[in-house]
Amino acid sequence: MAGGLSFKLSRAVLSTIKPPIPHAYKWSTRYTPSVSRPLLDMSQGVPGTPPPKVLLDALALSASNPKTTGYCPALGEPALRSAIAEEMRQVYSSGRTMCAKGTDVDADITSEDVAITAGCNLAFVASVLCLADAGDEVILPVPWYFNHHMSLNLLGIKTVPLHTRSDEGFSPSPERCESLITPKTKAIALVTPNNPTGAIYPPSLIAAFAALANKHKIALILDETYRDFVDSSQGPPHTLFSPDSSQTAPMWSWRNTLVHLFSFSKSYRIPGQRLGLIAASPTLLQHITTTLDCLQICAPRPAQLALATPGLLPALRRESIAENAAALRARHTLFRGALPEGWVVGSQGGYFAFVRHPFGGVSAMEVCQRLAEEMGVVVLPVQFFCEDGAWDNGQGEMGRWVRFSVANVDDEKVLRVCERLRECGEKFGWACDEA
Structure with missing residues (x-):
């Protein structure tokens, strides 16, 4: 199929970043899932259960x-x-x-x-x-x-x-x-x-x-x-x-x-x-x-x-919303407690937890790409949430923050994700630090 156009596109659309979630899903296509190690998606803020x-x-x-x-x-x-x-x-x-x-x-x-x-x-x-x-x-x-x-x-x-x-x-x-x-x-x-x-x-x-x-x-x-x-x-x-x-x-x-x-x-x-x-x-x-x-x-x-x-x-509001909200709060607690040493929660609430990875000198973009491609864990780096993919808030954290969604997974998948995070440092050959 021919890909050329005989007309120009707007400068605004050409200068606007592509939607980030499809970008992360593209990484995940390079992972080969199995029955024992399925793809685990904590990237998107979508409900994990149908309506009542x-x-x-x-x-x-x-x-x-x-x-x-x-x-x-x-x-x-x-x-x-x-x-x-x-x-x-x-x-x-x-x-x-x-x-x-x-x-x-x-x-x-x-x-x-x-x-x-x-x-x-x-x-x-x-x-x-x-x-x-x-x-x-x-x-x-x-x-x-x-x-x-x-x-x-x-x-x-x-x-x-x-x-x-x-x-x-x-x-x-x-x-x-x-x-x-x-x-x-x-x-x-x-x-x-x-x-x-x-x-x-x-x-x-x-x-x-x-x-x-x-x-x-x-x-x-x-x-x-x-x-x-x-x-x-x-x-x-x-x-x-x-x-x-x-x-x-x-x-x-x-x-x-x-x-x-x-x-x-x-x-x-x-x-x-x-x-x-x-x-x-x-x-x-x-x-x-x-x-x-x-x-x-x-x-x-x-x-x-x-x-x-x-x-x-x-x-x-009395039943479905209240029950779902309580389940999400409990899953936040489970996720925080199950994270491996060195992975630090900076804030969490609603659908999301914002977590600093422990690998000094490595950007969250690289961590998230390798997690998707090699570990089958899909999450989003801070670089997707700032301009030009570069973020430094003056604290020397080198853009090490990762967004996890606890909404579209169950408790078992949360524990599986945390176990794979525990494995990834050794697999990638990255040393942890406490920065």
């Missing part, structure tokens, strides 16, 4: 209804927007947070604040299209979620890296962030629990970033795709949706600053259904309607109507 039967039944019923085959409103099915607004009020009011006046408050979220999108990546792109022009800037903590950086690059928007440190648990610094803000800065984008590091940002840190964005009159994009996989007994993920949040700013109104993103893929285990959401000011959502109409028209309708089945979301 009650949701599968709702999806089947909705998909077979001819009334669901037409377009729906650009911002989503009204019934699902109402149901998810109610769910968000429960999530962000859990434990009843105390406002400045010492009274109990509920999260202030209505259906008019919610838009349903065809996945969370589209939610990010649609939001950024409304916030920034080509040549403007968006601040991302490094290591970053590669799809956010790729999207900005394709749009001609400059990614400004906010470097994080392992000795700070890979949490971004509001003070260092403020030094990066310029007249071209349009937004700060955070992911918590983080992808790739798994770092869970505490409410006080999220509030500090909200106050910073509010002070400089820029947007705070807060991607909470992995929100449901942390311990909710400690209270809500943050208090930004409270009408009186003294930690954030005087006379705080979240709609002036916050653009919240969420994915149904992880919590509800339906990545193929492509559903995400934006919670933001209705004023911003009016403009997001324009971007969504040009990108996707509307999110898939059958899945929206299935999730809007009366009582389904609360039932899934």
Whole structure:
């Protein structure tokens, strides 16, 4: 087949990195699996189990209804927007947070604040299209979620890296962030629990970033795709949706600053259904309607109507989501305890653990390639989560960090992966150190 083109491709697409996960899977094709040593994949943040039967039944019923085959409103099915607004009020009011006046408050979220999108990546792109022009800037903590950086690059928007440190648990610094803000800065984008590091940002840190964005009159994009996989007994993920949040700013109104993103893929285990959401000011959502109409028209309708089945979301939250979250937390504990000596967890949470390998002078890129090709273990190096494949946060760690996903494996596979990590140093001829 001829591979030449008679036309030129855009500079933006040519300068954007290729999706990293297929790159890692290409390494794994060089491994020959066997019954006793199968390929073990801890690279991708995908659910490892199917959704519960009650949701599968709702999806089947909705998909077979001819009334669901037409377009729906650009911002989503009204019934699902109402149901998810109610769910968000429960999530962000859990434990009843105390406002400045010492009274109990509920999260202030209505259906008019919610838009349903065809996945969370589209939610990010649609939001950024409304916030920034080509040549403007968006601040991302490094290591970053590669799809956010790729999207900005394709749009001609400059990614400004906010470097994080392992000795700070890979949490971004509001003070260092403020030094990066310029007249071209349009937004700060955070992911918590983080992808790739798994770092869970505490409410006080999220509030500090909200106050910073509010002070400089820029947007705070807060991607909470992995929100449901942390311990909710400690209270809500943050208090930004409270009408009186003294930690954030005087006379705080979240709609002036916050653009919240969420994915149904992880919590509800339906990545193929492509559903995400934006919670933001209705004023911003009016403009997001324009971007969504040009990108996707509307999110898939059958899945929206299935999730809007009366009582389904609360039932899934009480049972399926809570059970899955507990299993993931237990697997994080198992993984940390089973890692061989020298492999150090820098942070973990949500779907991911960020681990420093023990081989001095060897980049994570080389370690991950050889793990896939020779040991049958597929994981991702830090170089996939930073610009130009080079990362140095000033701590002399030489880009030795590796992302492991604990979501798409069971406990037995976690133990097998750790056993192969124990074998790899001797097999590769690399000495361990304690740097």
